[in-house]
Every structure is written in C-alpha cells, then in structure tokens.
Amino acid sequence: MSNQDLELVSVTKRYGETVAVDAINYRFKSDSYTCLLGPSGCGKSSTLRMIAGHESVSDGSIVLDGRDISVLPPAQRGTAMMFQNYALFPHLSVLDNVAFSLKMKGVDTAKRHGEARDMLALVDLTDFADRLPDQLSGGQQQRVALARALITRPQVLLLDEPLSALDPFLRIRMRGELRKLQKELGISFIHVTHGQDEALALADDIIVMNNAVIEQAGPARDVFNAPQTKFVAQFMGGHNVIALPDGHFAIRADAVAVTAPTKGAVEGNVTAVEYQGTHVSVSARITGDQDVLALIPDTTFFANPHNPGDRIGLHWDASNQHKLIA
Template identity: 80%
Template sequence: MSTKHDLELLSVTKRYGSTVAVDAINHKFQPATYTCLLGPSGCGKSSTLRMIAGHESVTEGSILLSGRDVSALPPANRGTAMMFQNYALFPHLSVRDNVAFSLKMKGVDTKERYATANEMLELVDLTDLADRLPEQLSGGQQQRVALARALITRPEVLLLDEPLSALDPFLRIRMRGELKKLQKELGISFIHVTHGQDEALALADEIVVMNDAVIEQAGAARDVFNAPKTRFVAQFMGGHNVIALPEGHFAIRTDAVAITAPTKGTMDAQVTAVEYQGTHVSLLSRIAGDQEVTALVPEAQYFTTPHHPGDQIGLHWDATNLHQLTA
C-alpha cells in the first residue's frame, strides 16, 4: 500500500495499436529520492514517464501517488510536474513570466505569483536575469528557467525527460551537480529519464534499467553496476565483460581483468585494439570461442609493459570477482 509521497506503478501497460511500449511494469519509487529510468531508445522509459505525468494515457494498470490512484487525473491535478527535453519556454514572455505562467493560469494575482516566481528564480540562481527573454539566455540558463517553472507548482514528484541532452558535455556535468543538490535541498522525488549510464550513475540513488518494454533490473546505483542480474544490464551499464564459461554466463568488471605474458594458469588471448583513455588504457582482446574481453589497465602500468594489436597475452582474474548472470 502506498503511503504519503510514495509513487507506485501497478501493472502499468501502454499500447500504441498493436505495439506494446510498456508491458505490465510494477515499481515502487521511494519518497525524496533521485531515480533514473535508464535504457536504450525505444525501451519504454519515456512512455513510462509521460504516463506518470498524465501526458500519455494508461492502457492498463494504475499509478498511485500518496495512496491515491492518479491514473485518470489531468496533469495539473496529480501532484507531479514535468520538465521537458526541449524546455518549451514561451519566447515572448520574460523569464519571470515563464516561471509564473502556471500560477497565472490558476488565477493567482500578479503580486503573489511574481513573489513566488522570484523565490523559484533565487532557488536556481537566476534572480538577475528575471526580465530577460529566453533567446537572451544560454542553454544552461534556459534549462534552469524550465526547472523553476516546473517547481513553482510545488510538486511531490518532479519528472525530467532527458533534461541534459541539449547541453554541451562540460555544462552537462555541471548541471548534474546542480540537479542532485536541488533534489536534496527540496526533499522531493526526482524521476529522470536518460540513456546515459554515466549520467545515471552520477545522479541516481536508484537506477531502473528498462529494456524491451519491461524493467530488467532496479536497485541502488552501486548495486546495479556491481551486481548486474542479466547479460543485457551488464553490457548496457558498461564497465563489464560478459564471459561464457562451462558453468554459465558471468560478468566481470573490466578493471578486474589483469594482463600478463601467456603462462600456465592464464587464459590465452590476442590483443585486437588499444585505446588510451587518460587515467587508463582500454585493451581489447579475443579469447577462445571468439569472445571479446576488455581490460582497463592503469595508464602508468600499461606503459611500463605496453601491448599492441596482434600480441599474445595471458588474462587472469580473481574468481571472487566473477558475477553469475541469471539471463
């Protein structure tokens, strides 16, 4: 049973004609946490977010927020707010009027809505730009306006649809920190859709990995990364090799694979590619059965004894670092 500020999905399904976009998923989001819905394009994550927001109808199942079924309610009556990927700012309105817009639609008088808008602008550090138009702002500033506009309704849950995708890489990393800090300050749930593993790991208290319209795995960010349950999760999260052994399929982190000269007790491999990554060097090799294994070697260690494509090497690892996959 949902309690206050819990968001729960009960057998939520979305069909578009004969296509099943979301297939009877169940999940309970913990209150006041940052959750990332993570998965490849077309896996159902954005459809799930839009159903929670009320921008897509639920074909079957229920969405509960604070113990009440909000599945049939319009977006404004749910206790959620959505921040869109393209920000959707009104070009002819000032920053302050963009932020205050939803309060204007509710009939809140000018003085009160501007006072509240100013509070939101202070929260996202845009007070000095309140009278500018959106076109006079940078991409990061526009994003913060969209964030303030979503937060002015005092939602229980803020929904973010790939909010960082339009930003350059440097600004994206900076905005990750701002979003995480804001979520902690506000103490409300953020649910953030992304296809970026790094983004999810940096932001999320919980990661929900989706694939082919279902939830493949959900859990604390560190648990999902370190203990993937399926081949898909291990490969999609990155940083892992999936190796077929007689006992089944196993995941092993790329930084847990060691390289030596071929000797008894190591697995014979041939180097196929080497990629310098700054602090580490990624060394791709091929073992028996045409399987590929990546080893992430500290930069200084690699250049002490470098290897090149075509070299024969030995791979070894501690058996305790092998993680058996269930599917």
C-alpha cells in the same frame, strides 16, 4: 514505506498492437533520485509520460500519496514535468515564464511574481528575471524550465532527458546542480536518460528497461556491481560477459589484469589498444571468439605496453566473477 511514495501497479501502455510498456510494477521512494535508463524504444519515456498524464494508461494504475492519479489531468496529479526542449515561451520574460502556471490558476500578479522570484533564487537566476529566453545560455534556459516546473510545488518532478541538449562540460555541471536541488527540496525526481554515466552520477536508484519491461532495478551501485542479466551487464558498460562451462558471468573490465602468457591465465590476442587518460583500454580475443576488455591504469600499462597482435595473458580473481541469471 511512506504513503507519499509513487507506485506503478501493473502499468501497461499499448499503441495499437504494439506494447510499449508491459505491466510494470515499481515503487519510487518519496525523497529519492531515480533514473529510468535504457535504449531508445525500451518504454522509459512512455512510462514517464504516463506518470505525468501526457499519455493515457492502457491498463494498471499509478498511485501517489494513496490515490490513483492515472485518471487525473496533469495539473491535478501532484507531479510536474520538465521537457527535453524546455518549451519556454519566447515572448515572455524569465519571470513570467516561471510564473505562467500560477497565472493560469488566477493567482494575482504580485503573489505569482513573488513566488517566481523565490524559484529564480533557488536556481540562482535572480539577476535574469527580466531577460527573454533567447538571451540566455542553454544551461540558464534549463534552470528557468526547472523553476517553472517547481513553482507548482510538486511531490514528484519528472525530467525527460533534461541534459541532452547541453554540451558535455555543461552537462556534467548541471548534473551536480540537479542532484543538489533534489536533496535541498527533499522530493522525488524521476529522470529519463539513455546515458549510463549520467544515471550512475545522479541516481539513488536505477531502473533499467528493455523491451517494454523492467530488466533490473535497485540502488545504482548494486545495478552496476551486480548486474543480473547479460543485457544489463552490457548496457551498463564496464563489464565483460563471458561464457564459461558453468554459465555466463559478468567480470568488471577494471578487475582484469594483463600479463605475458603464463600458466593459469586465459590467453588471447590483442585486437585494440586505446589510451583514455587515467586508463588504457585493452581489447583481446580469447577462445570461442569471445572478446575481453581490460582497463589498465596508465602507469601500469606503459611500464609494460602491448600492441594489437600481441599474445597476452588475462587474469581475474574468481571473486570478481558475477554469475548472471539470464
């Protein structure tokens, strides 16, 4: 492991009697894109803000490049944070917004503007240097905020729900730009989101948080394909959690087939059918008042359609049953 990795060592955050982050441990790889994922109030934003230095650490330490940065002010940590609302100065040009942190460090005008233009070229905004923020689209404002964070040459870029203010089409486009930028720069990006699709699209590694602790962490594909707990399986989506005699199992919805009731099938009644373009979502209630979701390719479904109230058979291969540990 590189000594440039960022490591959380028993990091805890308390607000009075409330424990927002409870003694979490994690090592972020120095050239990876990591998403902190979880519902509101799980501790992910508090974790990001502690790394940035915008929240104090109640217990534990944050180590970057072999030194404890948890006692340092934000500007001395080797991190930079891009805020959810971008926090651009409305009266400054794009160029001066990007160059602002260098101005605060006393860098002369020519040098800081030169570096700011390099950053604007990196985010493809060279032609917008003289505009004011309110003359830009949401996506362009986001790229200005990125350039402003990156001009400090951080070892770690922290992103607090950076796509939430964008419309769905632009959000998808910006995902690609963030991913491309991280690979070009070769630094660690740590991105807070509550969107499972966003995390899967962006992340090398996903940390799923719940109730102030890390519920599961690892490569994005592993977290999705092999959830360890009922919470992770349900929160990541795309899985059924079913109680069987020998425990709880996660079964991917796209691994469930639907037929007429047959011997060996799990029988259920259709409760909802929803067309989703490439797939049709079929929900059914089985014994024990358990709900099972099947995602059926649209051509397969419409060759033999089912409607709410129909009795159906549900099939899945035993190899697609993933046993949960909690």
